[in-house]
Amino acid sequence: MIDPKRSLWGGDGDGTCLLTSIAASAAATPDAIALVDENGEYSYTRLLSWAAFVADELRRNGVAERDGVAVTGPRTAATVAAYLGVMTVGATYVPLDPEYPPRRIAHMLSDSGAALVLSTGDVPALADGDTPTLRVPHAPTDVLPWQPVSCDPTLPIYTIYTSGSTGWPKGVGIDHGCLDNMAQWQWRHSPRPRLRTGQFAPLNFDVFFQEVLGSLCGGGTVVVMPESLRRDPMGLLDWIVSHRVERLFMPYVALQMLAVAATATEDLSEVALVEVNTAGEQLVCTPQIREFFTRLPGCRLVNHYGQSESAMVTSHILSGPPSLWPALPPIGVPLPGCEVFIDSSDADPDVGELIVAGSPVSLGYRGHPELNAARYLTVESPRSGPLRAFRTGDLVRLEDGVVQFLTRIDDEVKIRGVRVNLLEIDAWLLDQPGVAQSAAVLVDTAVPGVRVLRAGITVDDGASVDTDALRATLETTLPEVAVPRSITVLDELPRTPSGKIDRDAIARSLR
Structure with a gap:
């Protein structure tokens, strides 16, 4: 049940339109550098x-x-x-x-x-x-x-596509009110407004808007990273130094790669970073990440939480010596203008699905009324009455006024910071010739800190399936991160007592 007592309120948001803030930045410092790229x-x-x-x-x-x-x-x-x-x-x-x-x-x-x-x-x-x-x-x-x-808070500002269980991605609409609130919070929340921010996120990742708007609304500078550095952590570290980048937004895996690269560098005194924000998947404080921030005492690490359907929701600044940071930091407290609820059971009222209400909530899925009805709801806020809200599908725990992420409830996972719906990949596998009505994609975590997609399938009687060719077919439709590293033909797919595919049992059989 959704108990209004099991909720957190981030306080009143700032309704200032981001267009107004960008205009104010330009009026205050018209000759200041707003944008930098290789050219x-x-x-x-x-x-x-x-x-x-x-x-x-x-x-x-x-x-x-x-x-x-x-x-x-x-x-x-x-x-x-x-x-x-x-x-x-x-x-x-x-x-x-x-x-x-x-x-x-x-x-x-x-x-x-x-x-x-x-x-x-x-x-x-x-x-x-x-x-x-x-x-x-x-x-x-x-x-x-x-x-x-x-300025109109109801005006749709972008539609971004996220993984869908039908085999095709689904569009999520975000309005001005949502981004206005996020942008105002971001430039005020950072150590100072006029920071040089590395533009690291892909265009279709909602963090792109946080990088750009969180900088321009505060009079900062957006520095566009060359695409070639995305998987070159040593090159990225050099680029951060040469471009005097002060703020980064990156998923945990990219941060880990950067931290590992830094271990090979004796001197980090030229690194100008004052803030690194991570989002998109569970942050893990590895020894390399702890060492990185120990060597950068003037830089803070901030754990963000949100999804395409509810933009920025919560934030947590890691405090104290990095050596004492928890392995799995909390996702924190809600932003201003946001209220979160715990849809809990009687057995443990502090654990349940996270429900997001207020400014971050999106316009919904384009052309999917049934899905909108299932994922969007109305909750009763003890402060402001009925609020439109979104079911995140994330299981969390509320502890000492802070939200701790536990796991996903449904079949969506994060791979290298990109949300992947396992059912979408299942659907494409089942659509291929020779594949019987059994296919399951799972996340293999046999190597600590590394998440790899693998698939198990069954085939029609007498059919011969070339799994390499099958992977090549998937590469023509799915993004690279969603293509299983391996596809294995099994006699049958294990199932749970309730009849669902037992992905854990499949994972064991594939190792």
Whole structure:
């Protein structure tokens, strides 16, 4: 039951529109550097002129308020300008990761109803033939007035696609009110507002908006990381030093890789980091991470929690000597404007599913009314009465006024910071020739700190299935992180007494 007494309230949120905050940053420091990439740097005046130019091009191409605009291509300063341009006209930004398979991108483009595709590189061959495409224009040499739409907390600001159990991803809409609250909190919550923030997150990961808006709303600088450094921790560490990066947002696995790289570096005195924020999966304080922050006494580690459906929910700053940090830190307390509830059982009222209410809650799933009815509900707040809320599917414990993450309740997991729905992969496996009506994907954690997807399948009588070819087929539809490392043919899939597939038993059989 959802007991109002088992809840935490983050206090009143700041309703200031992020457009107002960005305009204030530009007015206060027009010549300050707002954006940096490999090709150059852009002041607040020049960046907002660029956003205005993009917005004018969108309007000339018939884009109006609340229309969807898909953005794809390599990550550069133009990506940020494209996002700001879409937001300027009041359209809905739809990020399409160019590394996704064409079929998956085509589905997202069709499902979103995007009126136009913006590309930061050559116009891609991913459009359906009916959707107009446009390359993001270069920054203008003239200073153009930035005239964004009027602030409206109900205006959809982006649609982001997350894993779905049907075999296709599902779109989640976020409105201005949600991002306004997050952006205001972020730049005030950090050690100081005008930080140089490394833009590490992929375009289709909601942390991208936190990096960009949490910087620009406070007068800071966004430094776009070259894509080549994503899996090069030594190169990333050098880049952090050379670009004087002060704030990072990264999933636990990336942080662990960075910390391991730092162990090979004798001197970290040139590292300017003052804050590292981690999100997307359970943070584990490994010996390498403890050593990293011990060697950076001026840098704090902050554990964030949220999901596509409820953006930023809670935060926890790790305090005291890193050597004494818990192995599994809590996810903390709710942000201002957010209230969390524990849907607990009578056996233990402090343990249950986490329910999120207030500003972080999204608009819901696009085109999935039944799923919206199942995951979104109304809860009774002792402070403000009925509130729209979201069932996270995460099991948590409330202890001493702080939320501790325990596990997932459903079949969604995080692999390298990316949310993966195991049932979605099951669905694609079952759709392949020769695969019988039994398939199960599971997370193998045989190597500590490493999560690997593996799959077990059964095949039709007399069928011969080439598992390497099967993996290659999945690679044409699923993102790389969701393709099982191995696929094994089994005589049958073990099941629990209730008839469900026993993934733990399958994991044991695959080792």
